[in-house]
Every structure is written in structure tokens, then in C-alpha cells.
Amino acid sequence: MGWGTNEALIIEILAHRNAAQRKLIRETYAATYGEDLLKDLDKELSSDFERAVLLWTLDPSERDSFLANEATKKLTASNWVIMEIACTRSSYDLFKVRQAYHARYKKSLEEDVAYHTKGDFRKLLVPLVSAFRYEGDDLNMTLAKSEAKILHEKISDKAYSDEELIRILTTRSKTQLNATLNHYNNHFGNAVNKDLKTDPEDEYLKLLRATIKCLTCPEKYFEKVLRLAINRLGTDEGALTRVVATRAEVDMHRIKEEYQRRNSVPLDRAVAGDTSGDYEKMLLALIGHGDA
Amino acid sequence: MGWGTNEALIIEILAHRNAAQRKLIRETYAATYGEDLLKDLDKELSSDFERAVLLWTLDPSERDSFLANEATKKLTASNWVIMEIACTRSSYDLFKVRQAYHARYKKSLEEDVAYHTKGDFRKLLVPLVSAFRYEGDDLNMTLAKSEAKILHEKISDKAYSDEELIRILTTRSKTQLNATLNHYNNHFGNAVNKDLKTDPEDEYLKLLRATIKCLTCPEKYFEKVLRLAINRLGTDEGALTRVVATRAEVDMHRIKEEYQRRNSVPLDRAVAGDTSGDYEKMLLALIGHGDA
Numbered sequence: 001m002g003w004g005t006n007e008a009l010i011i012e013i014l015a016h017r018n019a020a021q022r023k024l025i026r027e028t029y030a031a032t033y034g035e036d037l038l039k040d041l042d043k044e045l046s047s048d049f050e051r052a053v054l055l056w057t058l059d060p061s062e063r064d065s066f067l068a069n070e071a072t073k074k075l076t077a078s079n080w081v082i083m084e085i086a087c088t089r090s091s092y093d094l095f096k097v098r099q100a101y102h103a104r105y106k107k108s109l110e111e112d113v114a115y116h117t118k119g120d121f122r123k124l125l126v127p128l129v130s131a132f133r134y135e136g137d138d139l140n141m142t143l144a145k146s147e148a149k150i151l152h153e154k155i156s157d158k159a160y161s162d163e164e165l166i167r168i169l170t171t172r173s174k175t176q177l178n179a180t181l182n183h184y185n186n187h188f189g190n191a192v193n194k195d196l197k198t199d200p201e202d203e204y205l206k207l208l209r210a211t212i213k214c215l216t217c218p219e220k221y222f223e224k225v226l227r228l229a230i231n232r233l234g235t236d237e238g239a240l241t242r243v244v245a246t247r248a249e250v251d252m253h254r255i256k257e258e259y260q261r262r263n264s265v266p267l268d269r270a271v272a273g274d275t276s277g278d279y280e281k282m283l284l285a286l287i288g289h290g291d292a
Numbered sequence: 293m294g295w296g297t298n299e300a301l302i303i304e305i306l307a308h309r310n311a312a313q314r315k316l317i318r319e320t321y322a323a324t325y326g327e328d329l330l331k332d333l334d335k336e337l338s339s340d341f342e343r344a345v346l347l348w349t350l351d352p353s354e355r356d357s358f359l360a361n362e363a364t365k366k367l368t369a370s371n372w373v374i375m376e377i378a379c380t381r382s383s384y385d386l387f388k389v390r391q392a393y394h395a396r397y398k399k400s401l402e403e404d405v406a407y408h409t410k411g412d413f414r415k416l417l418v419p420l421v422s423a424f425r426y427e428g429d430d431l432n433m434t435l436a437k438s439e440a441k442i443l444h445e446k447i448s449d450k451a452y453s454d455e456e457l458i459r460i461l462t463t464r465s466k467t468q469l470n471a472t473l474n475h476y477n478n479h480f481g482n483a484v485n486k487d488l489k490t491d492p493e494d495e496y497l498k499l500l501r502a503t504i505k506c507l508t509c510p511e512k513y514f515e516k517v518l519r520l521a522i523n524r525l526g527t528d529e530g531a532l533t534r535v536v537a538t539r540a541e542v543d544m545h546r547i548k549e550e551y552q553r554r555n556s557v558p559l560d561r562a563v564a565g566d567t568s569g570d571y572e573k574m575l576l577a578l579i580g581h582g583d584a
Contacts, residue, residue, distance in 0.1 A: 108424055109424075110419075123455075127422065132390045132402070134400045
């Protein structure tokens with residue numbers, strides 16, 4: 001991309017701009033270089049730094065549609081990324097991702113997800129990405145109790161992809177679902193995610209537990225993704241960049257709190273210890289983005 | 293509702309107003325009578341005339357969310373109405389129905405549909421109402437051929453609720469689906485709906501055929517609904533009012549053409565022969581709504 005030696009300037013400029021400002025920058029970039037940033041993303045990126053810069057510079061709904069599309073492709077397939085986008089964005093933001101997906105890929109998000117997944121994964125992921133959940137605080141306790149009972153029956157029967165279980169997780173509002181899972185915990189003695197841990201190696205069960213975590217306490221989910229990305233042998237830069245670029249403007253503050261609590265070390269210090277050069281500087285700038 | 297003797301005036305005023313003008317009227321109604329028209333709809337309506345007036349006066353997305361909600365309720369349940377709304381509205385209009393559903397019912401459309409349906413009907417209807425289909429003209433002929441083959445295999449096996457068959461019908465764009473069904477017809481010798489007529493009494497198969505009709509030639513679907521509503525012993529006013537009120541501003545002209553062609557009698561004459569009084573006058577005004 002020929003940015004030459006201006007990395008420090010790029011970090012200085014981009015990392016401290018909000019979404020509206022970055023949109024302007026992107027338009028200027030297109031006018032100056034005659035190329036769209038999104039196009040550059042499609043090319044093989046030469047470095048983690050460039051990927052971080054490009055992801056960050058995109059509009060949130062374009063960024064998510066790009067990540068979701070990548071996650072449906074064979075070589076970069078990831079059920080987790082699809083689930084994460086479907087479950088941690090607001091209902092309307094998820095809809096905007098679906099609109100951006102139409103515009104860019106001339107297809108629908110759910111059509112690609114349905115086409116590229118199968119079995120239990122498809123049964124869970126297609127309704128997740130198609131959902132437009134109600135977001136009010138309205139709560140039906142009778143329903144929460146009866147659906148906690150359904151969840152308990154299905155999980156006791158190890159019917160983890162039962163259509164009733166999937167219906168509840170994929171259509172109920174987060175407020176309603178939270179009440180249902182609290183009742184489950186109070187009434188049946190275990191948190192639902194504990195009862196879903198019968199086989200720790202089962203990939204579908206892992207995704208199901210992560211889904212529940214994303215829907216009820218996203219900052220804990222993101223803390224864990226970061227922890228695993230940093231602590232493993234050879235950093236998982238894909239996950240690290242994704243979480244930092246997508247959460248910097250949303251809930252990074254709570255993720256940092258959660259990270260500190262769980263790891264007894266601040267997130268920025270953990271990231272600094274695991275990355276280097278411009279990539280490190282960019283991530284640290286984004287992690288500190290919301291700070292005054 | 294105490295409209296007294298002003299029915300002629302109501303017809304005169306309302307039936308000739310477009311959606312924006314009716315919105316104004318509705319606001320005036322609320323200011324004058326201190327009540328929302330939608331609220332009145334929830335009451336037992338005393339006549340077909342009143343229901344026609346109220347349905348027509350609503351904003352299209354409110355009207356559809358009202359009809360869809362009614363269709364998920366026990367006493368007024370209708371898989372057909374749900375399917376019709378999901379398949380004959382544009383992608384964005386269907387999304388607006390989902391937004392209106394949140395606002396009015398404090399729940400999501402798909403959550404009510406999923407909760408109130410089961411078995412094969414649920415498997416088909418939930419993805420239909422959750423879809424945000426791509427609407428461009430882009431077409432993948434290789435895909436059309438391979439998916440026509442999948443449809444043929446599943447239908448030959450009588451696997452009518454197979455997940456692949458449902459995936460294709462519920463996620464592909466109407467343009468893409470049309471190409472797939474054309475290839476099916478050319479390559480396997482029958483229209484898909486002919487092959488789906490193995491048991492003419494099967495309710496799920498009827499709904500499946502209607503779904504395909506709605507997705508590929510809605511005016512033929514609506515012509516048939518009108519024909520059956522008018523020709524049966526005792527008019528089906530529910531279906532008649534619904535189709536007239538929801539299509540008057542959309543494709544009534546094509547539905548009238550189709551009706552004339554199929555029945556050798558103009559739609560307005562058929563309606564006039566089957567209804568009477570203010571109800572008749574209101575329907576005829578709406579059927580002629582688009583005419584100069």
C-alpha cells in the first residue's frame with residue numbers, strides 16, 4: 001500500500017478519530033488514492049498493522065459485514081465471528097450490517113451463513129443473524145419460568161440443538177432471556193452454561209455457551225477471547241485485532257475492567273508484552289481510545 | 293364507534309387518499325376523538341365496513357404488523373397471512389413491519405411466530421418472516437442449476453420440510469429463486485408446484501405452494517385468494533378486505549388484470565355481486581383507487 005514511513009502519523013491521526021471523522025478520512029483516502037479502503041482489505045494484507053488500521057477505519061456496519069463475509073469463506077471460516085456479530089450488536093446495528101452486506105456482496109448475510117454452514121451450527125447461526133430482537137425492558141416472568149423449564153428438560157435430555165431450545169435463544173429479547181436464565185440458575189441449581197459443559201471438547205456446545213455469554217454478559221465473552229488470544233503460544237492476532245477494532249468505541253472500558261479483574265494485569269500491559277512495533281502502538285492507541 | 297350516518301363521506305374522503313394523506317387524517321382523528329385508530333382495531337369490530345376503513349387508514353407497516361399479530365393469535369391464527377406478509381412485501385418493507393411490531397407489541401414478530409407455530413410450519417415461517425432478502429438483479433446460473441437439482445431430489449424423496457429446501461426458499465433473492473425454479477421446470481419437466489401437489493389436502497404442502505407463488509408471481513396468488521373468497525358459499529370478508537386494503541396502493545392493477553383473465557369477469561363486478569351497502573362501496577372505491 002505504499003504508506004512508507006508514515007506509520008506513526010497514521011496511528012496519531014486515525015486512532016483518535018471517531019466513526020464520523022473516520023468516514024471523512026476514508027472519503028479523502030478514496031479521493032486521494034483513487035481506491036476504496038474496503039478494496040484494499042480484500043487484498044492479502046501484508047501486516048497485522050495494516051489490517052488493524054483498515055478494520056478500524058471502516059464504518060462499523062461495513063466492518064462487521066466484512067468480518068462476517070470473511071467468516072463464511074472456506075479458508076477463513078469462523079462460526080464464532082458470525083455468532084459474535086449476531087449476538088453482541090444491537091438489533092438495529094445488526095440490521096445495518098445486513099444492509100451493508102447487501103450493498104457490498106450483492107447477497108444477504110443469512111443466505112451466505114445458511115449456505116456455508118450445516119447441521120447444528122446452521123440451525124443456531126441462521127436465526128441468530130436473522131434476528132431483530134425486541135430491546136425494551138418488558139419482562140414476562142411466567143414465560144421466563146416456563147421457558148427455563150423447557151431449557152432444563154432439553155439440556156437434561158442432551159437435546160442441545162432441539163428446536164425449542166434454539167427458538168428461545170434466538171428470538172427472545174436479551175432482557176427476557178436473562179430472566180429465563182436467572183430462573184434456570186435459581187430453580188435448577190446450576191448456571192445453564194455449567195449444564196452445557198458435559199463434553200468440554202464438543203465444538204457445538206462451546207459455541208452454544210459462547211452464544212449465551214454474548215447475549216447476557218458480552219464483556220466477559222470479549223475478555224475471554226482476548227485472554228486466549230494473548231496467552232496462547234504465538235498470539236492470535238486475528239482475534240486480538242478484531243476485538244480491539246470492533247469494541248474500542250463500544251464497551252472497551254468494561255472489557256478492560258473485566259480483563260484486569262480476571263488476569264490481575266491491565267489489558268494494555270498484556271497487549272504490549274505480546275505485540276511490537278506499529279501494530280502494538282496502534283492497538284494501544286485504540287485500547288485507550290475512549291480515555292480522556 | 294358512533295360514526296353515525298357519515299359513511300358515504302368517510303368513503304369519499306378516505307378511499308381516495310394516499311398513505312401520507314391518511315397519516316394526517318389519522319393524526320387528526322386522534323386529536324379529535326382522543327383515541328388512536330389502532331386501538332379501535334383491537335376492539336371487536338361491528339362491521340366489515342369498519343374493518344375495511346380502519347385497515348385502509350393504517351400506515352402500511354402498522355397494518356401489516358396488526359395483521360401478522362392477529363395471525364399468531366389462537367382464535368385468528370393464520371399461517372397464510374404470516375406467509376403472505378413475509379413473501380409479498382419488499383425486504384425493507386418487511387423490516388419496517390418488524391420495527392412497527394416492536395413498537396406496538398413490545399415483542400418481535402419472529403418471536404411470536406416461532407412461539408405460536410410448530411413442526412414444519414414453524415420451520416418454514418420463522419425464516420420467512422426473519423428474511424432480509426437481497427433485491428438486486430444479480431444472478432448466479434451455476435447456483436440456480438445446482439439448487440434446482442437439490443429441490444428436485446428433496447421433492448422426489450417427499451422431504452418437503454428438508455432444511456436444504458427451506459434454506460433455498462427462505463434465503464435466496466426472488467430473482468435468484470425465479471431462475472432456480474425456471475431451471476427446475478425446464479430440466480425436470482414439471483413446474484415445482486406441480487410436483488408439490490402429491491397430496492392436494494396436505495395443509496403444509498398447500499402453504500409451500502402458496503409461498504412459491506407469492507415469491508414468484510404475487511398477483512396470481514392474490515387473484516386466487518380473491519377468487520376463493522368471492523366464489524365460496526358466504527363470502528370470506530376477512531380475506532377480501534385484507535387483500536383489497538393491502539394491495540390497493542401496490543399492485544391492484546395487475547391483480548385486476550389477472551382476475552379478469554382467470555374469471556372472465558372484472559373484479560369490481562364480482563365484488564359488487566357478492567357484497568352490499570357501505571362495505572361494497574368502500575371496497576369498490578379501493579379497487580378503483582389507482583385509477584385516474
